[in-house]
Amino acid sequence: MIDISDITMIRVISDVGSINKAADLLNVSQPTLSKKVSRLEHKIKMELFSRDSAGMVPTEAARFLLREGDELSTQLSIIERRLELMANKVGGIVRIGVGPIISQLMLPKVLLDFSEQDYQFRVSVVTLSQQALLDQLKRGEIDIAIGPFADDEVPDEFAAPLQTSDRIVAAVRDGHELASQDTIRLEDVIRFKSVLPNIPKSLGQQIMALVQGSSLEPNILCENYGMAKSIVANSDYVTAGPETLFRTEFGKGELIKLNFQTEVRWHCKCLVKPEILLSPIVKEVVDIFSQYMAPYSK
Known part of the structure; x- marks a missing residue:
């Protein structure tokens, strides 16, 4: 043999x-x-x-x-990892992979919640691209993947217990040429220099359908929204992303929200292998994320 x-x-x-x-x-x-x-x-x-x-x-x-x-x-x-998780509710470690937006949107809240409880296990977190999340989850290198996955991008081998979505808005500084408009078209953004992250596949398909083949290549490719906001607040650059990311800046008037005439939505799901979800410590971590995400149903 x-x-x-x-x-x-x-x-x-x-x-x-x-x-x-x-x-x-x-x-x-x-x-x-x-x-x-x-x-x-x-x-x-x-x-x-x-x-x-x-x-x-x-x-x-x-x-x-x-x-x-x-x-x-x-x-x-994968088998060894499942056995390890089943045996180690105390002293084990849950490996989490998140997309760049999740790392800035809800991960700080999740980690704060984790730190305030006396959990007898540890967590580790890596920020990865959409494809890397799928690859590492398949190979068992991470236990949970939370990223920008649409319904048709969830492989059958994974469970998706949680989901969330948000509408995409643009942001500019006060006094920007676009700031006085109630709504804008995606084509309006293309006319200005922009600072944007890598666009997930599902979101990119929505955008390309609206701009009708025009290129949406940012002048600055940046996954860090803190830096993107700073650039936009001090220049004529435009950025865009899930509305929740800009809630504080919009509320203080530091940035101006621009709604798109045609709604574009960002989708996010929590993915995990069904057998790994049976592990008590993985279930505990998914439960923490469930405070900020809704149950998933197709």
Whole structure:
């Protein structure tokens, strides 16, 4: 029966192209490693390597085992992670991945709530792009992903217990040419220099449908809304984002809110693997986020 150690052996030999070098890296003798390769080839009745002037070259059978081995390693990591979470309500750690807007919108409130309770576990947080959130959640590198996912962007393998959304508004300084207008078009924003974050796929589709092919490339690409607000307050730049992000500045009159004639909405969901959601400490963290997000239903 093939096991993970066989996959590791094939990978090392493939990487270095030499039995001698691979034996050193695997801390075994060259004859022992050669016998292990021969026994495995005999077991599967196929050659794993061809020998030429370049050294040990993996055959299609070896490449197939390496591809499948990557998936197997991922699945084993997920299983180990689930067992770890099930066993460690005390002293465990929940790994959270969030999108840039979430890191500025609700994450500070969530972490403050966490700090005010005597939880017997820890949390770690990373800020990632939309695709990186999905990739790391799939590989089990994070336990919870909270980011800008639309309904059709949630893979079937994930549960989505929570959601939230907000309308997108633009913001300018008082005295800006656009400040006196009640509503504006997306095309109006394009006429001015802008400071904007990376636009999530689902939001980008809404925007492109409205600007009819015009480019919405910001002059300054910036994920930090604190910095974007400062630039806008002191220049003729325009920025845009979920309305809640600007609530304080709008209330104090530091920035002027501009509503779009056609509503554009930002959507956000909390994603987690169903089996991981069964862990008590992961459920505790999802419950904290539920104070700022609504239950999800399609």
